[in-house]
Amino acid sequence: MPTPSRSRLLPLRVLLLILAGVAAIVGEQDEQQRITHPGCPDKCGNMSIPFPFGLMPGCFREGFQVTCDHSFDPPRAFLAGSDTETTTNLITLTERDESAVSDDPDLAYSYSNTSSWAVELMDVSIDRSEARAYGPVTSRCSTNIAHSKLKEQAMALDERFAASETLNVVVGVGWKIGVTDGSSSSSYTTTFACRSELAGGHLEHARNGSCTGRGCCEAALSTQPGYEIVPGVSAENNTLWRTSPCSYAMVIEKSRYTFSTPDLYGDKVLPKRFPRGVPMVLDFAIVGDAACPGKGQRPPPDYACVSNNSYCVNATVGHTTYTLSYVCKCSEHYEGNPYIANGCRDINECKSPDLYYCSSNGICMNRLNGYDCPCKSGMKGDGKLGHCAEKFPLVAKAVVGTTISIFIIAVMSFLLLLHKEKKKTKEFYEKNGGLTLEKAKIIKLFKKDELKPYLKKSNFIGNGGFGAVYKGNLGNELVAIKRTISGSLLENEQFANEVIIQSQVIHKNIVRLIGCCLEVDTPLLVYEFLSNGSLHDILHNNDKKPLNLDRRLSIAAESADGLAYMHSKANTKILHGDVKPANILLDDRFVAKIADFGISRLIVRDKQHTGKVIGDMSYMDPVYLQSGLLTEKSDVYSFGVVLLELISRKKATHSDNNSLVSSFLEAHKREKSPDLFDNEIAIGEDLEILQSLAGMAVECLSLDVDKRPDMTDIAHHLLLLNKSRKL
Structure with a gap:
């Protein structure tokens, strides 16, 4: 099969590959159906010519040449040389004439030359080593009351062929005849193969379809080479020669001749029924100087069984002078032609249920070297033996059926819930402003399933400004996942816009917003994780860690810098609304970062949440509490x-x-503020800085809003104090 050119356009290659696949399948089918060598014709007219038979040089094995006569329509196949060869394996029939007349009227005939019969093939069966052909009919016809003409023809066969003794019979037709094998010269010493006699000339005793000696006789085929007709001796012969002048003998395939009483009359009736001769079966074999090789022996030269999955069977054809002959067969579960390479192919036994049984409760499955017939689902046994029985009794079936029904209902319920969950997830996503955040493309949107594994008790850190906080690990990065209180956040585009604003805030002293999940009722916000927790924990937990003045001063300065950035340096002014130690987080180097910034802009302002969520009352501006601004x-x-x-x-x-x-x-009014300083840092040389910090705190706590300093001024002053400590 030609390979498609690589220079073809890509779209064509796909089509060509498909066509190539189809061609390969067709080619394989052709290979499976091949009966002769490649390039050799395998037909003569309507007849198949399988190897070792063949029509051309190189296409047949010696002795198996076939001639195709195209003068007929359709053409007809003949064994080459069958009309000229003379061998010992003959059905010998000679033609006699009235050129010399004996004194005995019954023997009033003389001999003439033998005419030959060309063997025309009807069909060939390789697997049975048989060929069906048309054979001759011997006839003896009376020319007058005292004379007769015996017409015989010689069917010459190669030593590779012989008439099948098991599939053919000898048939004689006539009112009083005997059919002999031709080995005796006188009817008085002849052992007849079969005899037919209608005593007294009562032709009405003959019955159509009956060949039991009344006008017709039949016998098994003898091993002798030929047959001839011997006339009966009777006075009635003188009166019947005009109405029944012919008797016949023939070797014919079993059941192919049905006696008919008109065959007894005239010399034209029976020959018209078989104008090309009578059908007969010929056995054939491979002959030579060697038989089948024994186990482990090398095959003889010119060994005929060349196909894989084939084997050799010793055989004897007729009375051949060769004692060594054999035929080739395909192995069990294979069929085809063992005389050609790869001629034996695996049988699909499932296509021949009459030959290869599989129970109606089994499933036929073809395989190499055989087939399987497992019982159908719910049954046990072997379908080849017809032993397929139900596995489960009625009660077990009921239990299994109920279990399956429950399982199906459970699966359907699960699928329904899954569908509802997907629908709900989509609704949450859109409600929480997912479409707006998709367009922004500046914040990562997490799937619910990515964060859900971390929302459990073992990962709980604490409660933030608007809900529980959990620790997670996403892409090898530790994160803090904040789960909001249901209904506490703005919805749709308002929430999305605020998230966008927060995601744009990038400062070293502000906790970074990494992303969010919108596929839940209230969104999950994902922040960077800070290992040292909050300033509240450092200051007030039972296991208080030492915290010197320098570190406290750095925390104050860094926190103020973050707030100053939010108030005056961010693209959009951001108000925190809940500044307290719990919202000042510390990393592994104790660098302070503002958390939960802008929370007041995210939180819905209703009575339920104003006191509970928006800011801690311990740190809330009294002016804000009065004005709400x-x-x-x-x-x-x-x-x-x-x-x-x-x-x-x-x-x-x-x-x-x-x-x-x-x-x-x-205490500050009474100038006794040092009484409130932490003893850990209240040492003489640091009292001046502590007083400065106390004064800054007093300014921030002024009830006159206008007298409070800006965060930029506070941050600047704290930065100077921090630097002075390091000089």
């Missing part, structure tokens, strides 16, 4: 409380009068 000076007030906690290490609490704030302001 959140400004940057509100964050300044809250930062002032943070400064107090840093220098006192006391926790601010919410009451009618904040105990820490009120106590400190009172």
